[in-house]
Amino acid sequence: MTLDIRAFLFDLDGVITDTAEFHYLSWKRLCEEEGIPFTREDNDQLRGVSRRESLNRILKARAIDEATAQAWMDRKQGYYLQYLDTITPDMALPGVRDLLLEAKSLGIKRAVASASKNAKPALEKLELIDLFDAIGDGYSVVHTKPAPDLFIWTAGRLDITPTQGIVFEDAEAGIDAALKGGFWTIGLGSADVSRAHVRLPNLAGARVGDLLAKLSEPSLT
Numbered sequence: 001m002t003l004d005i006r007a008f009l010f011d012l013d014g015v016i017t018d019t020a021e022f023h024y025l026s027w028k029r030l031c032e033e034e035g036i037p038f039t040r041e042d043n044d045q046l047r048g049v050s051r052r053e054s055l056n057r058i059l060k061a062r063a064i065d066e067a068t069a070q071a072w073m074d075r076k077q078g079y080y081l082q083y084l085d086t087i088t089p090d091m092a093l094p095g096v097r098d099l100l101l102e103a104k105s106l107g108i109k110r111a112v113a114s115a116s117k118n119a120k121p122a123l124e125k126l127e128l129i130d131l132f133d134a135i136g137d138g139y140s141v142v143h144t145k146p147a148p149d150l151f152i153w154t155a156g157r158l159d160i161t162p163t164q165g166i167v168f169e170d171a172e173a174g175i176d177a178a179l180k181g182g183f184w185t186i187g188l189g190s191a192d193v194s195r196a197h198v199r200l201p202n203l204a205g206a207r208v209g210d211l212l213a214k215l216s217e218p219s220l221t
Ligand code: G6P
Pocket: 013, 020, 023, 046, 047, 048, 049, 050, 051, 054, 114, 115, 116, 117, 118, 119, 138
């Protein structure tokens, strides 16, 4: 089967840059202050899900009132903004900038589809924002990953159908969202991305032709 790929849709945190670590450190600080156990393994469950759902997962069965929940999310966001301020263009993950430039030169559209409300400032700090044709973020849809809505919304902005798009994700929730939406998927990193069509440790050295060839393998199509 010949693929008709017209766009790449990238998650941000853990795919374009390692802000997943900043989210972890920010939640960790809040949890230490509030006496809530929180490990790196716990943090893997927060990859790709919204700020509110992250708090729900951190709290597990613990109940807090709405005002406290809001105050804790605001405090975590304050810590996160301090990290965001330290982002510089050299903090794009290996291979990302080259892959974006190659895709652009081949006429493949590029988008970000991130659950984060901090996606645009992060892309500005990375000096990558101008390489994208569309940005879906934490303000774009009500139902974030693992619902497919954000990827569908972003595909609409790109004027493509889901089968014309490849989603790059480091999160289980993100892969599930993309698969539900009918996209091709490339899973990155060490969290559970086992359901992705293709899995890679990262995008270092990634070339458009190689990625398309992997997705064209007969077992996948
Ligand atoms: C991304 C990250 C999550 C984060 C979410 C919301 O999906 O992977 O860890 O919780 O965005 O981010 P925000 O910047 O809006 O708090």
